[in-house]
Amino acid sequence: MEIILAIVVGLLYTVGVYLLLRRSILKFIIGLIFMSNATNLLVFLSAGLVPGSPAFVQAGSGSSAPLADPLPQALVLTAIVIGLGIVVFTLALKYKFFETTGTDDLDQLKKTDN
Amino acid sequence: MITFVALPILLPFIFIISLLVFRSDRLAGWLGVFGSGLLILLSGYLFILVQKHGVIALQMGGWEAPFGITLVVDFLSAIMLVVAALIVFSIAIYALRFLPKTIRLNRFFIFFFGLTMGLNGAFVTGDVFNLFVWFEVMLMSSFVLITLGRTKEQLEGGIKYMSLNLIGSLLFLAGVGLLYGKTGTLNMAHLAEILKNDNQAILMNTSAVLFFVAFGIKAAVFPLYFWLPASYHTPNITISSLFAGLLTKVGVYTFIRFFTLFFVHDQQFWHQLLLITAGFTMVAGGMAAAAHYETRRILSYHIISQIGYMIMGLGIFTPLAIAGAIFFTIHNMIAKTNTFLVAGMIAKARGTFELKEVGGLFKQSPFLAILFMVPAFALAGVPPISGFFAKFILIKAGLENGNYVITAVAILTGMLTLYSMIKIWNEAFLKAQPANEYASTPFKKLKFAEYFPSVLLGATSILMGLFAAYLFDFTMNAANQLIDPSLYIETVLKG
């Protein structure tokens, strides 16, 4: 299954990057979300997969059965939450920008460079 | 005592809470100055502690490394904390006079402290993922800060700044994931111990690439710096100043940290790559600065150019070179912030940042001229101000290690820096004020809160030059700690 999921990661990255390279700001943001999902899955995947044994430990039992690695879960969880904050801010920024300039085309954003 | 290690993070956090609860702008101003002043004291104390103990580590939550998150202050972290606190303090005062009335101080200081918190977190953390979190705290604060004025330009700059930096963040996170997948740990010292003698360490190269790019974007090195020139000149000058001295340098800090502590295998490849990047960064930034006539843009490109020097020090990778990189970094943080502060004063005096539109300031305010001259000389490497020693150490390290090409590039780039500094000086100060709409702006005498930050930083630059011996000793100790991190590893894992 790791192979399939690795391919999923790769394709999510592909879609993410493809969308990042579009001219629409909205698409760009969506691309960012895909990249973010891909990254989360990558982090999750590279630590190894254990199906069906969530890391819940009962009183006194210690760890008898091989439980899933809880650490990458916590990391990804944190990353997701941070990602939420960032995405919402990006959306707000995009919205405000559109409201101010009336364009969604990134190619119009050339005034601050030169 | 050891609890103080966490305070660089918690202090800004406490001030964020206060600002959320108390909403008065007047109070916010006081809180900002007071809070950043406290940070100076705190980081000064940590600095003293480190000199006594070498490395101090706090195992957060009492969970011993590598299981919990360890906060570590070594020489490098300590000096970065002190310098950052100094800059932050200056900006807090500067903000009182230079932020436009449309930006509420109460709000500004929330993000200001957010940035500080992330910054300090990045400096003290000994954990790879935790570093990612602090990066995000810093990034999020800077996103808000850059768009705080909400003008069209700022929104546009903000979008570019944000988007390219977010890609960096994602690559960083991917790097962390891969690193954890391969080594099963996140603690930097533990990573160092695992990878030290592992012949499979070369497999870390791919993760290292991701970190390289992520930090490269953050530090604004050559093919990754686009966000910086596109955005740094857009926000209010207070915010530009805050960014100028701090943000890219965190990238440099992490570069130094990662590539001395645990990405130390395959040195051939990494050092070559770092040197090539450094060379292109210096030249590209320097050339672009030469081409511009707007102070903030010139100074922004300078940031890039000078990042090249810091990376160069890391790429040469002798103790002297790394000491040089650190020396250069702290010198640059202070001088660069200061030039931005002065640029703000010039703009305030004249109403524009366009060099072609202003002039005659030498006559009108010799004091302002001196304020500019100190950081400008520092950046241009005029002895005996800080910048000279920074460059000298790097040149010495480069030539003694046989890195002739990069040293030549560094020297030539020095000429570019000089060119731009003279340009600003000639245009804004020496040349007569052209007869235009800005000519009628009366020159207002600078108020204490306006010039004090610059005086503070300028004095620091000069003192760094005069007492370069102490500072060099310190950076050399820092470099030795980095080259031989056994004390760091021992303190974190067994302390």
Next chain:
Amino acid sequence: MKILKKTYYLLAFCLFYLFKLVQSNIYIAWDILTPGKQSNPAFVEVPVILNSDTGLLMFSNLLSMTPGTLSLDISRDKKTMLVHVLYYSDEEQIQNGLKEMQQKIKRITG
């Protein structure tokens, strides 16, 4: 006493509801799985006799969960409800059926 009575009505209503539910779902499943059957959709305005909010909510929900009807809107004065009907035959019949349901609810909510 009143509470007992109401509980009884509630239980009875639940059974009624459950029955309607099973009926409705079998009906709809059949409808979905047998192609070709002609539906005759329409919008119907149904007068509301309930005067408690809870009752109104129950009615609206129940209406939507039973076969062929879907509540679309209630007027501001809470006097009529706009209902979408999938198999429209006779307006009177539909309104009567729904009136019966409302009375059942009214017994519970008062």
Next chain:
Amino acid sequence: MNDSISTTVLLIAFSLLLAALILAFTRLLKGPSINDRIAAMDVISIVVMGFILVYSVLINNAMYFDIPIVISLISFIGTVAVSTYLKHKNG
């Protein structure tokens, strides 16, 4: 896994749900209105709940029961929220 419920039954259930997912997904893509898509999303969320319930039987872990609660809650709020914005605009 467990021996009380035959895996075949669960697999059949999975297959039914997967088919449902694909069909609903098709509607999601076809639209034509946003409202149609939201309706499809609603169904998808139910399908997902179904998946989770069946899976919890498969691995014999009641813990997974918390998730349908969240999903139902969230999908409802999502539906209402999105509908709110669609009052006047489709497409």
Next chain:
Amino acid sequence: MNSVILQLAAKYLRWLLISFAVLALLRGHNNPGGGFIGGLMAGLAIVYKGFAFNAFQVKEKLLKRPERYMGLGLFLILLSFIPSVFAGKPLMTGIWITVPVPFFSGIKLGTPFLFDIGVFFTVIGVTLLFVFSLTQKK
């Protein structure tokens, strides 16, 4: 959405949702859930009313609330660090007490729990502010 039916439902749904959220928070240490999940659910529960009534006009009164939630949440987080300092342990070390409860062996309460409550409130505030800001009428 200005729907009478949705408004009618709001009364019930809100408390149902909030109790779910609190449950998720309270059970989080031993079961799926926790401060973030609970907070987001609670935040959405509060926001739901706004959707039903279409009432997102910016009112100073309404907008001060999210920041108070955030302030409270962050303050609780800060508060959860203090016992460890007084106990002379490394910062953020969990300090636990057992509250005697009749008929049970006692409930263990600790600073990590306080921390999670802090997260809960912060996330409520954040969710509210997000939704309020993005749905404002111009």
Next chain:
Amino acid sequence: MDKIIISIFILAGSFFILVAAIGLLRFKDLYARLHAGTKAPSFGILLLLIGVSIYFNTPVVYIKSLFIIVFIYLTAPLGAHAIAKSFDNKGKNKKQ
């Protein structure tokens, strides 16, 4: 016996969910799709929950199931209502 009942409930539940999806795809207009998408899946999940609850057979699971059922039956029609109300079918006529 238990096993069979549980299996039936699970299969029936899944079946109704599938039916809903088919209806969603087959019906011609939004209102009809809502009819299919509201009733059948709720019912399907109800059946599934009953089956699964019997399978686990612990009080907590029953309570949770009850919660879910109440919640779904409270919200599913409201959701459909919201979707339908927000649908702008260009001058919807009261009777066709």
Next chain:
Amino acid sequence: MVYILLVFLSASLLIFILPGWLKKQKAILLSFVQFAAFIYFLSHVSEITSYHSKSIFIEWIPQLGLNLEFMLDGLSMVFALLVTGIGALVFLYAKDYMKSYAGTDKFFFYLMLFSGAMLGLVLSGNLIQLFIFWELTSFISFFLISFFHEKESARKAAFQSLYITGFGGLSMLAGIVLLGSVVDSYSFSDWLSNANAIKESNLYLPGLLLILAGIFTKSAQFPFHFWLPGAMQAPAPVSSYLHSATMVKAGIFLLARLSPVLGGTPEWTYIISLTGVLTMLTGSYFAITQTDLKGILAFTTINALGVLVLLLGINTTESIKAAMLFLFIHAFYKATLFMVAGLIEKKTGTRELRQLGGLIKYMPLTFVIAFLALLSMAGLPPLLGFLGKELIYEAKVQSPGIASMILILGVTSNIFMVAVSLYFARKVFLGKPGNFPKQPNERGAAFLIGPGVLALLSLVLGLSPGKLGSAVIKPALSAVLGEVAEVKLKIWHGFNQVFFLSMLTIILGFLLYVAMLKKDKLLIYWKKINDVVFAVQLDEVFAWVMDKFVAVSKLKTKTVQHGYHRLYILTIIVFTSLLLWFQVFVTRSWNFDIPFTLRPFYISGLALVIILASAVSAVSRSRIVTIISMGVAGYGISLIFLYYSAVDLAITQILVETLTLVMFMAILQKLPRFAVLSSKKTRLRDFLIALGFGSVMTILALKAVNVNLNRSISDFYLENSYLKAFGENVVNVILVDFRALDTLGEVTVLTIAAVGVYLLLSKPKSRKL
């Protein structure tokens, strides 16, 4: 010595805080300080013999080999005397000269600082320290040259000089560091005692060249000489000081200083001599066609610098002796002539040769002074200049190898100098009165003190040079040679080859002068020829290069920072991909042992759904479809999390995904629809780049799964979660206890984002104070 420098520094700063009545006399005060220093050095002349020198060592940054080492030997003494002696006279002269200008505080501040820097330079015993003073002189001269900074030409000249000398300075630093690495010290004494090691090192030649770059730029050697004529934009006292005793002489000093360490090799001799000769010729040749008084003087300085460099290049006892003497000669006459030129400009209002003439009537004393100096410049007896020229010819005659060539060129150059000197005297002072913008007079005696003293010195020392030779030149010569040498100066050497050469020079020079005078056209033609042959002026070349460079920079910046956001991203992604693919290729030998399987099928199905939804999201033209498909992919991922035991994670992902969707929908209706903005070709290119990145990430993921260098730290969490942290949900325990600091950061991010979003979208409110 150190105290003198400190006194100079404090004196320069003191200017600003002097009370008003004293401020008027600041020039006198500073002159007095200079004079006191001069006396101090003079009093040590007897002490500094060939065998003895004074030195002071102050530790500064010993780790870097950077200490303050001051050294007063014969060579330093020569320069120290010149700096302070001429300094005293220049300040005196400047008092009256600067009267009419504003900002004299700044002027004297710069000038005093400059003098101090120069003094520090010549007293340096550590080469990095020397470099520091060297750079200081460059920078302070920038301020001096741009003193009339509202004139564009002044700014340009200042920039040009700083840029060229600054560049040279930096190369010199590199050279010093390079050679310093051979002996691991920058202390001159260490270099001296290890001279052979340095010369034998293979860093010798590059180090030498780099240091010479510094010396040649500073001393205005060909082809860097062009900044010097530009520097006459400075006020006359500055020019006078700059050309005689400071700035340009710094290069000469360093050349002499390093001569015992680096000299004596063929490289040294050839490179330096050749440069010197070329410079010498350039200077004298162009001096003739100048019509600006200061211009003439500037080119004669170039000539003199060429002579000095040549002599030091030849590097024989005779040549160095000549050089040391010529230093004095040149300093005396050049300072005099610049002061005179400044005086003339002040009094007549012009510096143009064509507007001058017959000044002897109005300024007789000035004429006498100038005439003496000019005679010295021409090398005519009985002035010191004659003595110098004799010695120089002698040195050239005796120079090894290239004597005849050097001799011919030297004589030619001196012929020009004789002609120029005479021409200068004739055109300015004799003949018909010119049409002066102002009526000249000779009031203001202080003006004449400086030039007068120096002209007199030229004469007196020319007549009795003995003491100068034995007390000053001899120790200097010894210092440069690194061994004791005898110096006996006398005016008459008898009839020898050198005497005949001198006579020849004077005769031919006189003839040239007569030709120039009689045939005005000659000069005009000459000038025309120059304009054709030397059509490209070096300073114009410099300006052109700078302009072109800026233009190229502009172009480059526009090309790199083009503003196309997606191309920035493209660059970053391609850069990353290339590095990653390269590393994947390098480490391709890793063994891979993960089995491929499609089971369980529902997860494979889920994967398919995710992929499809993503693809739809990428290509759909409808915003809604894009966003909803994105949501579907997100939910699919949450199910994968769920399947692989991440319950909390799955719940969070679902919650976040939904909230994100809601937010998207909230703003969507206010945004425009997607438009087709890019061509098919672009899309294909983007897709391929995306695929390149995606596929390498797949490989990385697999590699990370496969490689396990170390046992994961997670076992600790599983073991201790319940026992020590009292929680069954390990993920939650990690979040609120084991790694609570992450969560602290996380909620901070959220808080900041929330307040930020609110601020971004709410109405702006002004500050309430």
